[in-house]
Amino acid sequence: MVHTRDIATEPFPPSDREPGEERGDDEQVTGSLERVVKPDAARHDPRLAEVRDVAFPVALRGYEREAVDTYVKRVNRLISDFEASRSPDAEVRRALDQVGEETSGILRRAQQAATDITARSRASADDRIREAEGEARALTADAEERVRELEADFGRIWSERDRLLEEVRDLAERLLATADDATERFPTADEQEAIAATREDTASMPALEPGRPAEAELAFEAGVGTAGGAYGEAPAVSEPF
Structure with missing residues (x-):
């Protein structure tokens, strides 16, 4: 983008005329800017027409004509730069630059959002994995404890079975002894x-x-x-x- 300077604040070049020297009536200077300003541009922007049609009246303490011509040339260059910056290609480039900057910003924000989402998802997944592992360990410990309890119950049941069988054998032996005694005592x-x-x-x-x-x-x-x-x-x- 071309930046124009503030020409209103720039001083004119120093004049070689002696103070009090007057110009003639034929020395009125008119800046000819038509060679650099397009007519349609002047119609679009009234300020360009004002600059183009500038006239410098003769004054008692006027400026050097060459200095005024130099100033007019400088203004013409600024107008040319202004016209170049106002051209469709420049507008398109500026719009594309602006869109590119906006697109880059959107892409950066999207990338940052994706990074944040990925980090949050990874953290959430890690939390779920740790939670699932904890639940699995708890279930495994409960199952192992239940197996130990069942094994202990089975051992107690087996011991009770052996005890009952021993009691049944003792009872059978006592019944047989009682039957033999009854047979001997009762013919x-x-x-x-x-x-x-x-x-x-x-x-x-x-x-x-x-x-x-x-x-x-x-x-x-x-x-x-x-x-x-x-x-x-x-x-x-x-x-x-």
Whole structure:
């Protein structure tokens, strides 16, 4: 972009005329700016027309004509620069520069926003990962504790099973011993009939008289043979209750 200087504040070059020297009427200076200012530009901007049509009247203490011409040339150059800066290409370039700056700013802000979002997302993901890992460790610890409890329960159940089996075996042995004792103490019906028959045979034997032991022995042997079946065999007598 071309920057124009403030020509109103610039002094004119020093004049070679002596003070009090007057100019003639034909020495009126008119700045000819038409060679550098386009007519359509003057129509668009009235200030250019005013600069183009500038006239310097003759005064008692006037300026040097060459100095005024130099000033007019300088103004013409400034107008040319101004026209160049007002051209469509310059406007397009300036608009493109402005759009480029805005686009660059937007891109920088978008990149910064993307960086911030990525950082926040990464931090959030890291937090979720740490939280998930903590939950997984807690679940694993709970599962291991539950397995240990089940193993302990299984051990107690197995020990209780062994104890119950031992008690059942002891109870069975006591029941068998009680049954054997009952069998010995309480004879069966056949054994009771044999005992009763023996008692009847014993009661039917003749009474022994003193002085006749041989007859008594014979009678006893005869009775025993009848009760026992075959002669000389002792009868099967169970012990009375």
